[in-house]
Amino acid sequence: MNEEKMGCQLNPSAGADQADMLHPLDEYVREERMPHIWCSGCGLGISLNTFLHALVNTGIPKNKIAIVSGIGCTGRIAGYTEFDSFHTTHGRAIPFATGLKLARPDLKVIVFSGEGDLVAIGGNHFIHAARRNVDIKVICVNNSNYGMTGGQASPTTPLNAITSSTPYGNFAFPVSIPYLAAAAGAVYVARWTVYHARQMELSMRKAILKQGFSFLEIISPCPTLYARNNKIGSGLDMLKFYKENTVVDHKAHLKDINIVRKAKIVVGNFVDIKRATYVDLITERLSKPMEKGHVYKMTEEEKENR
Numbered sequence: 332m333n334e335e336k337m338g339c340q341l342n343p344s345a346g347a348d349q350a351d352m353l354h355p356l357d358e359y360v361r362e363e364r365m366p367h368i369w370c371s372g373c374g375l376g377i378s379l380n381t382f383l384h385a386l387v388n389t390g391i392p393k394n395k396i397a398i399v400s401g402i403g404c405t406g407r408i409a410g411y412t413e414f415d416s417f418h419t420t421h422g423r424a425i426p427f428a429t430g431l432k433l434a435r436p437d438l439k440v441i442v443f444s445g446e447g448d449l450v451a452i453g454g455n456h457f458i459h460a461a462r463r464n465v466d467i468k469v470i471c472v473n474n475s476n477y478g479m480t481g482g483q484a485s486p487t488t489p490l491n492a493i494t495s496s497t498p499y500g501n502f503a504f505p506v507s508i509p510y511l512a513a514a515a516g517a518v519y520v521a522r523w524t525v526y527h528a529r530q531m532e533l534s535m536r537k538a539i540l541k542q543g544f545s546f547l548e549i550i551s552p553c554p555t556l557y558a559r560n561n562k563i564g565s566g567l568d569m570l571k572f573y574k575e576n577t578v579v580d581h582k583a584h585l586k587d588i589n590i591v592r593k594a595k596i597v598v599g600n601f602v603d604i605k606r607a608t609y610v611d612l613i614t615e616r617l618s619k620p621m622e623k624g625h626v627y628k629m630t631e632e633e634k635e636n637r
């Protein structure tokens with residue numbers, strides 16, 4: 332296959348050596364941070380690749396994008412991407428991103444992190460950013476456990492699943508993150524698995540371009556810990572499982588889409604609504620006159636609806 336067909340370019344200064352052939356997404360990855368830490372068969376490679384494609388396909392200039400992650404295997408994504416990116420502390424990606432968005436409303440601020448980071452230690456930030464409709468985009472890789480710290484149970488670990496902190500099986504009912512996001516007020520909510528790279532890319536684009544708190548969950552294998560503890564095979568086996576055991580249902584009732592061990596996984600673009608963002612509301616209110624003593628002067632209609 333010639334390099335044009337592959338969509339690759341040869342580095343002109345490096346001759347035709349295969350080792351110097353550039354991938355079309357190379358300029359979006361920090362080469363100096365390679366090799367990455369991810370295990371073979373982990374779904375994070377597909378997630379990152381799809382994310383970079385989505386970013387490029389939005390056409391948004393590179394200097395208008397900021398990527399924020401917390402801590403975890405997924406949290407490494409911020410450090411690996413060649414954008415203005417921030418690898419923040421565990422659980423604090425959303426407040427960091429909120430501050431960044433308030434200071435620089437011209438940026439597309441995207442949070443990319445794991446379910447432990449976003450929904451366990453960072454759970455309150457998640458709920459309140461969605462409730463306020465902060466204009467940030469949150470992409471969560473849900474691999475059913477805390478990958479980075481040795482495979483402990485996370486908020487999405489299915490009932491009875493074995494993890495390093497639940498050797499007798501998990502007794503805690505898992506959270507359905509799309510249900511939580513929608514209930515808290517997210518304007519866009521979707522879920523795909525890493526098997527659905529094409530649909531995932533489209534959803535990422537949609538989430539990135541949409542105004543308001545947009546959320547995408549990516550169901551992804553952790554073959555090294557979760558899959559091994561639960562004897563469900565390699566990363567490839569898990570991709571086959573996703574292929575054969577997912578149901579696309581955009582109209583699913585979100586209370587019914589919890590992930591149950593060995594059962595079908597419901598995926599789709601579940602929520603896509605319009606709602607004024609936090610900054611829209613502040614800007615509108617602050618543009619109006621104040622009464623004496625800096626009290627906002629309500630319209631008659633607002634007084635009635637109070």
Ligand SMILES: Cc1ncc(C[n+]2csc(CCOP(=O)(O)OP(=O)(O)O)c2C)c(N)n1
Binds near residue numbers: 403421444445474476
């Ligand atoms: C304040 C704090 N508490 C705990 C940790 C340890 N820690 C690091 S990553 C992590 C969980 C990561 O799980 P998840 O967000 O699901 O990401 P994954 O590694 O599975 O991608 C924990 C508990 C920490 N770094 N900081």
Ligand code: SF4
Binds near residue numbers: 405474552
């Ligand atoms: S521990 Fe699990 S989540 Fe972390 S890189 Fe390895 S396979 Fe991926």
